[in-house]
Structure formats: structure tokens, C-alpha cells
Amino acid sequence: MMSSRRVATELNSLLDKAIVVRLINNKIYYGTLSSYELSPFILTLTNAKDNDNNTYYKVILNGNSITEILVKSSPIFDPKEFADLVTKELNLRAGDAKVYEEAGVVVILDRIKVSENGVEGSGPLAQRIYDLYNDYINKKKKGS
Numbered sequence: 001m002m003s004s005r006r007v008a009t010e011l012n013s014l015l016d017k018a019i020v021v022r023l024i025n026n027k028i029y030y031g032t033l034s035s036y037e038l039s040p041f042i043l044t045l046t047n048a049k050d051n052d053n054n055t056y057y058k059v060i061l062n063g064n065s066i067t068e069i070l071v072k073s074s075p076i077f078d079p080k081e082f083a084d085l086v087t088k089e090l091n092l093r094a095g096d097a098k099v100y101e102e103a104g105v106v107v108i109l110d111r112i113k114v115s116e117n118g119v120e121g122s123g124p125l126a127q128r129i130y131d132l133y134n135d136y137i138n139k140k141k142k143g144s
Contacts, residue, residue, distance in 0.1 A: 009102045011036050013075070019045070020070040021061060027051060029059055041066070076140045077116035079106045082133070086114075089132055090125075 014033045021029045021043060031048030041063025048059040083097040083106045098107045106114045112121035112129055119130040 008038060011038075012102070013104060014069075014071060017075075018072065020068075020072065021045065021066055022068040022070070023061070023065045024067050025065070029061065031056075031059060034058070040064075043069075075104070075116060076137060077104065079104055079115075082106055082114060082136055083108075085136060086129060086132060090128065 017033060019033050028051040029045055029048050031045030034046045035044040043061045045059045048056045079099045079101055083099045086108060087097050096109050104115050112126050114133060119133050
């Protein structure tokens, strides 16, 4: 995978997440990454706050002035780990649960989609996966 594509994948995984951005002038912004552009490199933060406690609805940052992008919390949902859990719990074949790590998604039997946002699908199997998902997320939140 090309380097710029990996950066785009990383930034995609941070969309709608809380990040910290440090600039070359030592100014720091805390906010939610709402969008980005790779060429030219630009980040947009919403509900941002700077290190002087000023709050902003939206901040658009020029990538040339950014020295660091920091993420304080790790994601709770791990698509590969969840696919392994579903495969084991439901006695599915390994190919029945497809993992798309770049998107943070698991697709089960080509019809049920699971991401950090929840379960998309209907029927008894989707309900069983929804129950597994809730147990999985609750255990991750508790640190088990």
C-alpha cells in the first residue's frame, strides 16, 4: 500500500474522533476531526478549543503548520477481533466473516455489516450478532 494511502486510511479512522493538533507556533487545538484533504494537506476540526481556552465551532488548519496530530483514546471496536469472535460463537467458516480493516467494518455472510457504529441488518442472525456486539463492546469498555 502506498504511503499516502496509509495516511488517508489512518485519517479516515480518526474522522469524528477527538484529536489534539500541535502547530509549529506551539499553539494546540483539541477538537473532533470532521474532514481532511491530503493535497494540499488541510484538517478541519469542529467543537475545537485551543490551549488558551478559546472555543471555536470550526477550525481549518493548514497542514504546513501542523507538527503533530495526537489521539488520546484507542478505538473500542477491533474488526478482526470481532470477526474471530463471531466466527467462533456462531460456528461460521472463516470466509463467512470478511474484515475490511481500512473501513473498520466486518461483513458477515455478505448481508450483515458491523462497525463501531453498530449492526446493520435484520433477521434472527442479525439479532444474534447484535447481542454478541453489545456483549463485546460492554466487555471492552469495562476493560475485560
